[in-house]
Amino acid sequence: MRIDIISLFPEMFNAVFEQSIIGRARLSGRVDIIVHNLRDYTYDKHRTVDDTPYGGGSGMVLMPGPLYDAVTKVKSLPVGYMKEPQRLTVFMTPQGEPFKQQTAKKLTTIDQLILVCGHYEGFDERARMLLADLEISIGDFVLTGGEIPAMAITDAVVRLLPGVLGDEYSAHEESFTENLLEYPHYTRPRNFKGLEVPEVLLSGNHGEIAKWRKEMAKERTKKRRPELLK
Ligand SMILES: C[S@@+](CC[C@H](N)C(=O)[O-])C[C@H]1O[C@@H](n2cnc3c(N)ncnc32)[C@H](O)[C@@H]1O
Known part of the structure; x- marks a missing residue:
């Protein structure tokens, strides 16, 4: 399985994904996790990813352009030697489907999982409409960004992949x-x-x-x- 994460703060993931079970799963090749910086998909010298909301109001909104280019690029990347990998783009949002153990189980069947992290006030609605196959919330509370939800989802999915937990039965009875x-x-x-x-x-x-x-x-x-x- 391959997991791509699109974020404004890629460094946040290092410690979590290098340690313990997830770190070992990566080393053994059971999962590839690649974090992409959304700012790499900007074309101005300030590497702008956000702008003020139409209609006024507080906060900044993530512009659709960089998100579109980032997701399109990541979706074109190869997944092992697969000819037609099953890819799923998931937006992190408190307005999404509540994340459950059953969701994690279902996501283990995907070949390439693309997790898109929001920030500030969230995504321009058109990015969501054009790119998201699924929207996930990790609970009825609002976090600063989608990085912690993306870490939680990655952790919950990876530990269910075959061979990742030492004792297969430890996941069965959980x-x-x-x-x-x-x-x-x-x-x-x-x-x-x-x-x-x-x-x-x-x-x-x-x-x-x-x-x-x-x-x-x-x-x-x-x-x-x-x-x-x-
Ligand atoms: C401050 S939140 C934006 C909240 C948005 N203005 C709203 O009220 O729905 C910024 C980003 O954090 C992430 N986020 C915050 N809470 C989340 C949750 N419970 N589940 C998943 N993602 C969350 C999302 O990616 C969101 O775009």
Whole structure:
């Protein structure tokens, strides 16, 4: 899989994409992540990407021209040796479809994912209309830019790619995979400040442990996120 990110602040991604599981997935060639600077698609000496809104009001709006050129260029890049890769352009916006684990799962099937980060007041509407195949929001709150949403989406997608997580099963039982929150985890010590590890986890009986975990997952979901069970 190839992920291209278009941003005004490419340096923001370095630390996140070089570390841990994502860093290893890149090194092993399971994913290519390339960050492009939107300013490289400007043609004036100030490398202007934004302008004041028509109709007045505060803030600046990202002009459609640089976005159009950036996305068009990135969409023309090769994806491995594929003849007709499946490409998807996704705009980061608080007005988009809420991002869910199911969305992440679906995105793993795309060959080239292009994530476009907004800033200031957001995108000129025509860029959205002409370029976006999908618009995603990572929650009902407003961030300064689309960089953190793009990092969150990349992380959630890459860890689901085959071979990325050491233990394939760790992703199977995770929260939201089956519309359930995950069961509670315990590790050493057995007693911590008077709180004991549940006896069943020490029993060695894998059938009973699986049953207990399933019950805990259901109970926890019912208590914290009952809407998931519907
Ligand atoms: C300050 S926001 C613009 C918000 C826009 N004026 C509005 O009210 O819908 C700047 C950029 O941050 C990104 N952004 C902010 N919050 C987001 C969220 N919850 N999900 C995804 N992207 C978000 C988007 O790319 C957006 O264009």
